[in-house]
Amino acid sequence: MSGDDNSGPLMADVARLAGVAISTVSRALANPGRVNEKTRAKIDAAAKQLGYTPNAMARGLRVGKSNVVMIVLPGSLYYGTSQVIPQVLESINRTLMQNGYNLMIANLDRDEKSERHILDLAFGGTVCGAIVLSSTLPEDGGRSLADAPIPVVALLQDLSNVGIPSVVTNDREAVREATADLIALGHRRFLYLAGPYGNYHDVERYAGALEAVLAAGLPEEAILRSGGLDYRHSFQIGVEAAEFFARQRDKPTAVIATSDDMAISFMSSAQEKGYRIPDDVSIVSFDGSPVCAHCSPTLSAIQQPMEEMGERAALMLIGYDGAVCDATQGPIVISSKLVRRKSIAGVAR
Amino acid sequence: MSGDDNSGPLMADVARLAGVAISTVSRALANPGRVNEKTRAKIDAAAKQLGYTPNAMARGLRVGKSNVVMIVLPGSLYYGTSQVIPQVLESINRTLMQNGYNLMIANLDRDEKSERHILDLAFGGTVCGAIVLSSTLPEDGGRSLADAPIPVVALLQDLSNVGIPSVVTNDREAVREATADLIALGHRRFLYLAGPYGNYHDVERYAGALEAVLAAGLPEEAILRSGGLDYRHSFQIGVEAAEFFARQRDKPTAVIATSDDMAISFMSSAQEKGYRIPDDVSIVSFDGSPVCAHCSPTLSAIQQPMEEMGERAALMLIGYDGAVCDATQGPIVISSKLVRRKSIAGVAR
DNA sequence: TTGTACGCGTTATCAT
């Protein structure tokens, strides 16, 4: 790469052309108010004529702060239908850009190298803040992202218990309400399709389903579970769950899937086996990707407010909303909402 | 945000602790070979003890080059099932990270502000290269990304005619072959679902279909077209196309969709109207998202080699593969391939 | 209101 071009006009060039001192140019560009109107015009003209663009690294070095935020993503992303990551990325990027910041993306793999890399960014002054979507925090040789001299915000999972301000959805409550809805429709036996057991989301979502079941006076055994694989294998979870479903003597009448992909592959597998949806079995899923509206039948889903969460996290990070950026208050919770479509029906028996 | 913490050990601190000069520390860290083994050990120990992390901006300023690459994405991303952007992002990021580079993302909206922002990154030394996925190049007041003092590579579309090295797929050829396959299966009438007319991909893909049809001695009219909306409305295109299909007296027997979303919504709409797939109409689509394997019926698709394209573009940009980074040779073409699934069948009449 | 002078933390040149 030939980016070592040290061409490009400098502030000194602008100053010379405008017939003023360098510092005046600096002020005119940063604090247009604190310089004579006429001088400013001359400087602006000179800058424009030369096509001057300030050097961001020099400024950053001098000011001791960059304007770059990094987002730490789990290393092995998963490419089903979920648009969670891209939506959140766009939302964050838009918010940052509007406030003069840039977004750098960093993948946190399992290997030491990627951890060190991310920590170098955090401790080396490259970034002035981090939004974390990975479930673990990078650590390496005594350094941890939690101790970095930059603010950190967690998104999609609650890390406020370790002092990191967090933005999450009300997973538990949303599942509880959806399950209660199903119970109101007459459902008494459920199949819960799980992501990796122990995962933050899985714990919350299962807890929500359980709360609803218990609240209705049903036993814990009213919920069967299937899945437990990593989210990368969501489609497979749905396929296996359909087989599991077919094997059951006393079949569940409703499925709660913790991702759209599980629901989609469950539906097509079950339909292939001759089960009708929602007549034989209702299904509700998670994330609410746009494709849900175009499944057969259209898929009811708990829709995550990605745009809003991304924006909120970004604003918290850059201190636009400093007062709320306090982990001791617990996480900021933004509501998901159930979007009802045709994959849910009452139990007719 | 409180990132203005000028804490953190400096190279001078390491030097003091190790009992050597600053410049020796610098060498020991950058060129471990050109310093005494014993000295190096002392320095490494000191650095580790202090938790020293080099300041990237200071280095960048001194060296006159950053290690950040930016990717310019179209402003209004589209969230159907397509995983093109996220897959390409991950692939590029992984490749860059392995080679010591970082990835910054920039959305190119229609407004002047985002154009200026991107140009500031390019001209201000923040980034040392750009990978462009947007269909237009940002321009503002005389500056254009094409004239920036950094290398630029286009991905997914061919900009080699304006001097920008490009990495593309063989869209045209892939569609031609897929269409020829359909013709071999007895299909004689086609419905082509278009993205925005005039769009690079649409032009190429339609051309491929047309070439196959003409080569088989069929008239241009063998291909009906529907769609023409922005890719953001892909689902709607499929829905409307199903209505269009239902209205036709002499119906096409095969559909060529230029995105998975069009295909998915066409299938579910058509099925709802009572048409069977592939018995009444075959369908093949584009992108080949993972969900294609879990549609009903499973969806045949021309699968784009996103991983490979991303990697190739990144390597080209950072000069790993300098010899090939020459736009005059035309674009680098990486082959898509048709993945056959159950949405295609022969014509039984 | 404008100019002078210094320093941000690192690398590279030169001399030792």
Next chain:
DNA sequence: ATGATAACGCGTACAA
């Protein structure tokens, strides 16, 4: 093999 020193391009006290 190592050390002293001068940049890199900009922002900001301070002085004028």
